[in-house]
Amino acid sequence: MxxxxxxxxxxxxxxxxxxxxxxxxxxxxxxxxxxxxxxxxxxxxxxxxxxxxxxxxxxxxxxxxxxxxxxxxxxxxxxxxxxxxxxxxxxxxxxxxxxxxxxxxxxxxxxxxxxxxxxxxxGGVSPATGKFSNQSLQGDASNGEKLFTGNVRLSNGGPSCISCHNVKNDKVITGGILAKDLTDVYTRLTAAGVQAIIGNPPFPAMSQAYPGKSLQAQEISDITAFLKLTDDIKKNQEGTNYGLTLLLSGLCGAVVLLLIFKGIHSRSKRGSINQHIYDRQLKSI
Ligand code: HEC
Ligand code: HEC
The missing domain is CATH 1.10.760.10 (Cytochrome c-like domain)
Incomplete structure (x- = not known):
């Protein structure tokens, strides 16, 4: 018992x-x-x-x-x-x-x-970083830009966003192509969605870059404000297509080099160096 x-x-x-x-x-x-x-x-x-x-x-x-x-x-x-x-x-x-x-x-x-x-x-389950809403966006877009490009380090020490993401914004150099272009992500996902994703990335390739440490709330709002600005001004941006520019400048460089080589070559003596002396010798006979 x-x-x-x-x-x-x-x-x-x-x-x-x-x-x-x-x-x-x-x-x-x-x-x-x-x-x-x-x-x-x-x-x-x-x-x-x-x-x-x-x-x-x-x-x-x-x-x-x-x-x-x-x-x-x-x-x-x-x-x-x-x-x-x-x-x-x-x-x-x-x-x-x-x-x-x-x-x-x-x-x-x-x-x-x-x-x-x-x-x-x-009382409901929502992101640990606080509930994000589309109204309460008070980020500093210019600081967000620095965080995005890595000019200012993220407090968690993780890589800057630009190492994986590109945005079409003339102030920012071309970013990585590992992940989606974020130029219009603000329209696609809204402030709440963008903040939720940055605060707690649901994509393994992204969350593994920030193991265990999420961004600070202020950093999240700043980057979101930067992405909103980027989205707002996207129509006025030149859009730098380094792929083509690089190819073209590479080709130009090659042509210039070839011309220089040709120039050097045309000034060089044709025939053997001794030919001249030999001819003179022949004449003097
Ligand atoms: C190590 C690479 C990496 C880094 C660094 C990174 N991400 Fe991501 N991110 C990804 C991947 C992979 C996805 C999944 C979607 C895809 O394949 O593009 C993603 C998705 C996103 C999405 C959703 C995109 C969409 O259209 O659905 C947002 C927003 C985002 N990242 C923002 C950021 C921000 C802001 C930073 C910097 C704090 C950042 N990411 C840093 C790899 C990265
Ligand atoms: C990147 C954002 C994202 C993540 C992460 C995500 N979902 Fe979703 N989920 C959506 C969207 C957006 C929809 C609406 C349907 C659609 O657009 O495909 C949805 C729809 C759903 C639905 C259908 C809801 C209904 O009313 O029928 C379920 C269930 C669901 N998700 C469960 C999950 C679960 C469980 C996880 C985690 C394992 C998860 N989702 C992760 C974005 C996400």
């Missing part, structure tokens, strides 16, 4: 441990990846508020959509297509999660939705 009781206690401790682990993993993944674009019960961000999504959609649909939203959109699924249209055709990035991990994320969303056990305590 006693042993049985002990077993029960150990078993239930073990089970609750496993459940807590599952919950933790769902929470961890949600806060690592999804929170950049979604809140739970705190309003729309880049994507829809996910409160109660487990009631709106079937589990099967959620498993497919969360793994690869665009493949669901491409099958012509009416719900997915409508969502994609409603959210300005911003594609939700694919996630290489297992089914089990996605189930844990859904469980986390469910438990923090109104009526779920976690809902009362949290």
């Amino acid at each position: 006693k042993i049985q009781f002990k077993c029960m206690v150990i078993l239930s401790l073990f089970l609750s441990g496993v459940m807590a682990l599952g919950q933790d993993e769902g929470e961890k993944l949600f806060k690592q990846v999804c929170v950049a674009c979604h809140t739970i019960n705190d309003g729309k961000l880049v994507g829809p508020d996910l409160a109660g999504v487990h009631l709106r959609r079937s589990e099967e649909w959620l498993l497919k959509f969360i793994r690869s939203s665009q493949s669901v959109v491409q099958t012509g699924d009416p719900v997915a297509v409508a969502l994609f249209e409603e959210f300005n055709k911003i594609p939700m990035p694919d996630n290489a999660f297992t089914e089990d991990q996605i189930r844990k994320i859904i469980a986390y969303i469910a438990s923090n939705s109104p009526g779920g056990p976690g809902a009362a305590g949290t």
Whole structure:
């Protein structure tokens, strides 16, 4: 009897441990990846508020959509297509999660939705860097430009944005091509979306550049203000296409060099040096 009781206690401790682990993993993944674009019960961000999504959609649909939203959109699924249209055709990035991990994320969303056990305590789940809104943008665009280009170091010591992203802005040299051009990202994602993404990048290639350290709130608003300005003035920018310029100046350089070589060559003596002496010798005979 006693042993049985002990077993029960150990078993239930073990089970609750496993459940807590599952919950933790769902929470961890949600806060690592999804929170950049979604809140739970705190309003729309880049994507829809996910409160109660487990009631709106079937589990099967959620498993497919969360793994690869665009493949669901491409099958012509009416719900997915409508969502994609409603959210300005911003594609939700694919996630290489297992089914089990996605189930844990859904469980986390469910438990923090109104009526779920976690809902009362949290009052909604939103980005840790604070809720971003489109109204409260008070960044300094010129400081944002310096942070973007690396003229001022980011406080977390991470690489400057320009090492991976380009913007069409005459004040800024051409940036990297590893990631998307950010010239009109402000229109595409709005202030809330841009700030959420910079504060908590949902893209592995970007978040790995800033391991464990996110940018400071002020840096986020400054860079966002810079991206807004860049977007506002994009029509007046020359747009430096270094690709073509470099090619052309390379070609010009090659032609100039060839001409110089030709010049040097034409002044050089033709025939053997001794020819002249030889001819003179012949004549003198
Ligand atoms: C870069 C932004 C972004 C990230 C990161 C992101 N989503 Fe989304 N999500 C969207 C957008 C935008 C939509 C709207 C549909 C569309 O545009 O494809 C959406 C739609 C959804 C939907 C459908 C909502 C509904 O009302 O049916 C679910 C579910 C969802 N996302 C879950 C997740 C989960 C879970 C994660 C984290 C693993 C995540 N999303 C990460 C942008 C994002
Ligand atoms: C190590 C490379 C790297 C660095 C550094 C980097 N990013 Fe990114 N960023 C990415 C990748 C990869 C993506 C995913 C989308 C893509 O493929 O372009 C991305 C996506 C984004 C997006 C969403 C773009 C869109 O149109 O959906 C924004 C906004 C963004 N980055 C802003 C920034 C800012 C601001 C900085 C500097 C603080 C920065 N990034 C630094 C690699 C990087």
